Amino acid sequence: MKQLTALQQQARRSNSFRSASLPLDTSVDGAIKSPATIFWLVLHGLCCLISLVLGFRFSRLVFFLFFSTSSPSATTNLYSALHTRLPSSITTSPPAVNGTAVAVDGGSRVVVGRHGILIRPWPHPDPAEVMKAHHIIERVQREQRIQYGVKSPRTVIAITPTYVRTFQTLHLTGVMHSLMNVPYDVVWIVVEAGGTTNETAALISKSGLKTVHIGFNARMPILWEDRHKMESQMRFHALRYVREKKLDGIVVFADESNMHSMELFDEIQNVEWIGAVPVGILPHSGGSEGVELSAVSREDTDKNENSEMPVQGPACNSSNQLVGWHTFNMLPFMKRRARYVGDRAVVLPRKLEWAGFILNSRLVWKDVEDKPAWVKDLDMVGREGEDIESPMSLLENPSVVEPLGSCGRKIMLWWLRVEARADSKFPARWIIDPPLDVTVPAKHTPWPDAPPELPTPVVKVISIPENTEKRVAKRSRKRSSRSKRKRVPKVLEEHVSTRHSGDN
Amino acid sequence: MRNWRCVFSMVVYFAFCFSIEAYKFQRTQQTERISGSAGDVLEDDPVGRLKVFVYELPSKYNKKILQKDPRCLTHMFAAEIYMHRFLLSSPVRTLNPEEADWFYTPVYTTCDLTPNGLPLPFKSPRMMRSAIQLISSNWPYWNRTGGADHFFIVPHDFGACFHYQEEKAIERGILTLLQRATLVQTFGQRNHVCLKDGSIMIPPYAPPQKMQTHLIPPSTPRSIFVYFRGLFYDVGNDPEGGYYARGARASVWENFKNNPLFDISTEHPSTYYEDMQRAVFCLCPLGWAPWSPRLVEAVIFGCIPVIIADDIVLPFADAIPWEDIGVFVPEKDVPKLDTILTSIPIDEILRKQRLLGNPSMKQAMLFPQPAQPRDAFHQILNGLARKLPHDKSVYLKPGETILNWTAGPVGDLKPW
Numbered sequence: 001m002k003q004l005t006a007l008q009q010q011a012r013r014s015n016s017f018r019s020a021s022l023p024l025d026t027s028v029d030g031a032i033k034s035p036a037t038i039f040w041l042v043l044h045g046l047c048c049l050i051s052l053v054l055g056f057r058f059s060r061l062v063f064f065l066f067f068s069t070s071s072p073s074a075t076t077n078l079y080s081a082l083h084t085r086l087p088s089s090i091t092t093s094p095p096a097v098n099g100t101a102v103a104v105d106g107g108s109r110v111v112v113g114r115h116g117i118l119i120r121p122w123p124h125p126d127p128a129e130v131m132k133a134h135h136i137i138e139r140v141q142r143e144q145r146i147q148y149g150v151k152s153p154r155t156v157i158a159i160t161p162t163y164v165r166t167f168q169t170l171h172l173t174g175v176m177h178s179l180m181n182v183p184y185d186v187v188w189i190v191v192e193a194g195g196t197t198n199e200t201a202a203l204i205s206k207s208g209l210k211t212v213h214i215g216f217n218a219r220m221p222i223l224w225e226d227r228h229k230m231e232s233q234m235r236f237h238a239l240r241y242v243r244e245k246k247l248d249g250i251v252v253f254a255d256e257s258n259m260h261s262m263e264l265f266d267e268i269q270n271v272e273w274i275g276a277v278p279v280g281i282l283p284h285s286g287g288s289e290g291v292e293l294s295a296v297s298r299e300d301t302d303k304n305e306n307s308e309m310p311v312q313g314p315a316c317n318s319s320n321q322l323v324g325w326h327t328f329n330m331l332p333f334m335k336r337r338a339r340y341v342g343d344r345a346v347v348l349p350r351k352l353e354w355a356g357f358i359l360n361s362r363l364v365w366k367d368v369e370d371k372p373a374w375v376k377d378l379d380m381v382g383r384e385g386e387d388i389e390s391p392m393s394l395l396e397n398p399s400v401v402e403p404l405g406s407c408g409r410k411i412m413l414w415w416l417r418v419e420a421r422a423d424s425k426f427p428a429r430w431i432i433d434p435p436l437d438v439t440v441p442a443k444h445t446p447w448p449d450a451p452p453e454l455p456t457p458v459v460k461v462i463s464i465p466e467n468t469e470k471r472v473a474k475r476s477r478k479r480s481s482r483s484k485r486k487r488v489p490k491v492l493e494e495h496v497s498t499r500h501s502g503d504n
Numbered sequence: 505m506r507n508w509r510c511v512f513s514m515v516v517y518f519a520f521c522f523s524i525e526a527y528k529f530q531r532t533q534q535t536e537r538i539s540g541s542a543g544d545v546l547e548d549d550p551v552g553r554l555k556v557f558v559y560e561l562p563s564k565y566n567k568k569i570l571q572k573d574p575r576c577l578t579h580m581f582a583a584e585i586y587m588h589r590f591l592l593s594s595p596v597r598t599l600n601p602e603e604a605d606w607f608y609t610p611v612y613t614t615c616d617l618t619p620n621g622l623p624l625p626f627k628s629p630r631m632m633r634s635a636i637q638l639i640s641s642n643w644p645y646w647n648r649t650g651g652a653d654h655f656f657i658v659p660h661d662f663g664a665c666f667h668y669q670e671e672k673a674i675e676r677g678i679l680t681l682l683q684r685a686t687l688v689q690t691f692g693q694r695n696h697v698c699l700k701d702g703s704i705m706i707p708p709y710a711p712p713q714k715m716q717t718h719l720i721p722p723s724t725p726r727s728i729f730v731y732f733r734g735l736f737y738d739v740g741n742d743p744e745g746g747y748y749a750r751g752a753r754a755s756v757w758e759n760f761k762n763n764p765l766f767d768i769s770t771e772h773p774s775t776y777y778e779d780m781q782r783a784v785f786c787l788c789p790l791g792w793a794p795w796s797p798r799l800v801e802a803v804i805f806g807c808i809p810v811i812i813a814d815d816i817v818l819p820f821a822d823a824i825p826w827e828d829i830g831v832f833v834p835e836k837d838v839p840k841l842d843t844i845l846t847s848i849p850i851d852e853i854l855r856k857q858r859l860l861g862n863p864s865m866k867q868a869m870l871f872p873q874p875a876q877p878r879d880a881f882h883q884i885l886n887g888l889a890r891k892l893p894h895d896k897s898v899y900l901k902p903g904e905t906i907l908n909w910t911a912g913p914v915g916d917l918k919p920w
Contacts, residue, residue: 112670117746117755118838125762129765136850
């Protein structure tokens with residue numbers, strides 16, 4: 001239909017052209033009537049031919065340039081740019097912003113017809129304006145959060161047990177950045193095994209959050225079993241701090257190596273007293289183990305959901321009430337589980353991890369009137385030696401737990417444990433000072449294949465020496481030329497001594 | 505007796521207090537009251553303020569046309585059909601023409617569609633003329649006032665000029681027979697031939713159901729700064745540009761195609777409505793005519809409309825303060841659009857969003873079926889009610905005729 005327009009337009013224009021020119025000519029001079037019309041016809045035909053060749057309507061352009069009446073500046077430019085006016089006009093643009101500046105000056109300023117397309121000389125974004133736009137967007141989003149998000153957001157109290165080792169920086173930085181992105185107030189309680197160290201303090205001071213660095217006077221054990229127990233104790237220690245200081249907010253157990261999504265922090269604002277979120281367990285290191293895992297998971301479909309990844313969390317019935325728990329089934333992994341930190345095997349979580357529970361900090365306060373009846377006092381639980389497996393031991397009645405995360409269906413938190421060997425070395429604060437020297441050629445420092453010494457009664461005979469130094473190697477080479485039998489006991493002695501020095 | 509008086513005064517006192525409280529509560533809510541130049545009129549109820557008589561025209565003027573092409577119910581000119589249906593069952597309708605304040609003629613002039621769905625206005629003048637001849641000969645009310653207390657819905661591109669091309673429409677002008685009647689139209693441009701004084705501007709029809717199904721949660725953060733989807737160059741009719749949209753759309757493209765803040769393109773995605781809800785500003789530039797359904801969509805989805813159309817008159821301009829809600833950018837300032845938009849103070853932007861969030865604002869732009877209170881149908885009736893009572897001068901003396909029945913192009917005089 002619009003093409004119809006164009007054809008009609010052209011036809012009408014040429015008609016009006018001719019009809020306009022005819023009366024004009026008759027009024028001026030009768031004698032030159034026919035040559036004038038012939039002239040116009042010829043000119044028009046010529047223009048049509050030229051436009052056929054060029055590919056656009058050339059005749060309109062000529063007509064327009066020669067015969068256009070006075071019109072605003074916009075109509076006389078074709079693909080023009082606003083040159084020098086631009087810098088000055090930016091400063092005078094504010095009046096144009098308000099719609100009220102559209103002045104009605106009697107006649108209409110709006111003209112029908114061909115207008116120029118105004119392009120400024122540098123049609124690219126100005127960085128200052130881009131920043132302003134981003135500030136606007138950020139403010140609008142903040143307003144949206146105020147209007148539609150959580151009405152009165154509570155402080156998030158994150159409790160993280162940690163200790164100094166190779167992967168500490170890796171994990172702690174991950175949690176730190178997650179907490180820095182949380183749009184609510186955060187209090188970060190970092191409990192460190194082995195007492196507070198400068199290493200950890202330097203790391204968490206970079207966060208800009210309100211941090212509390214508590215030391216816990218015990219070394220982190222190497223066996224995973226013991227480590228899980230110690231971590232529970234450390235978290236409990238942090239809860240005692242919350243109780244003492246009467247911190248108000250929502251307690252989240254943000255373990256170092258876990259992965260938290262931002263939606264988790266929005267969801268936990270809904271908790272009233274104690275809530276449970278589903279935790280995805282990522283135990284296997286991928287590869288062939290993953291295939292085995294899926295084969296096993298098909299058998300226990302009632303424990304694991306349809307995915308291959310096991311999930312720990314609340315289970316609900318159709319009316320969204322808590323009816324049970326998905327816990328971690330260790331049976332398929334028993335053979336491959338890791339026993340000590342740094343073992344190249346699957347690290348398994350316990351039945352229900354602390355990370356999946358969210359507490360209202362008032363549950364651990366003492367002498368609070370509106371504490372619900374079903375919560376035990378913190379001092380009653382966790383007497384020396386008692387293993388607190390999960391925050392459920394704080395409750396008399398486990399059915400009061402609120403299922404969050406759309407009743408256990410939406411996973412916003414993943415559990416994983418990845419550690420290097422317990423005796424692996426790393427530069428303090430990851431600053432290499434003094435700069436590295438040329439190191440010993442590799443073949444003189446054999447890669448340690450033996451596992452580190454474990455605090456078990458079983459004494460393993462270590463066949464291959466570890467952490468050999470340059471001097472020992474040289475001496476052994478020197479002695480090898482003499483007698484082999486004598487070398488062995490001496491080398492063993494050296495090895496024993498070096499082993500002790502290299503132990504954690 | 506005294507007790508009764510005491511109780512009554514107490515009741516009145518409490519009612520007064522509660523109304524004050526209610527008013528205060530409304531003020532502290534997140535949205536602001538819309539108050540146009542005519543006052544707080546968006547929430548007025550027209551029932552009881554006017555009476556409308558609906559002429560019974562033969563079905564060739566309305567039902568038969570609709571039967572021939574049911575696409576008329578979904579295109580942006582469908583307001584004329586839905587207004588008819590609304591008036592037939594509305595409490596403002598009266599069956600007694602003697603007590604009517606306004607007279608409505610149900611003639612669907614915009615229902616002659618091409619295969620593509622665009623309406624052809626070539627027969628509309630004749631159709632309108634034939635309808636008016638019918639009502640003037642069968643009822644005395646047209647001749648009584650020369651049509652001054654009649655209203656017509658003409659939602660096409662240039663209203664009662666009945667042409668899609670602006671130059672042709674200007675040449676034709678408003679149909680002479682309609683020069684005394686009130687026109688309810690979508691087209692509005694100041695100092696334009698096709699806009700009569702006293703016309704009521706309405707928004708184009710946008711399907712409310714379709715927009716409802718594409719709503720996303722309001723907590724979804726708005727992350728797009730400027731959003732626009734549509735043509736910049738109408739390649740079929742104006743390939744060089746400069747004619748379509750007076751070059752404004754082409755200017756937007758040329759200046760901002762490389763600007764990451766501007767999400768503009770000609771592609772029409774399936775998430776068009778959802779994207780509008782994620783945008784802070786939505787461009788509403790003119791096309792072949794200054795009005796566009798984008799304004800309605802922007803208001804429904806809470807996106808601040810950036811109106812680029814010189815001298816445009818927006819729907820219900822006396823009831824809705826458009827300068828407070830949208831951003832007006834003159835066409836010559838389009839190259840500076842990014843500067844203009846980023847220099848709006850943030851408080852103003854938040855205020856505009858609050859005004860847009862007002863549900864009565866959104867309601868006023870829609871034509872829901874069945875009609876709901878404060879929707880566009882009611883705003884039209886409110887507009888008509890505001891023009892009452894009719895001035896004594898509209899009533900012609902018997903025998904006096906003002907309208908020239910033979911004016912206009914020769915082609916219009918042929919019977920339909």
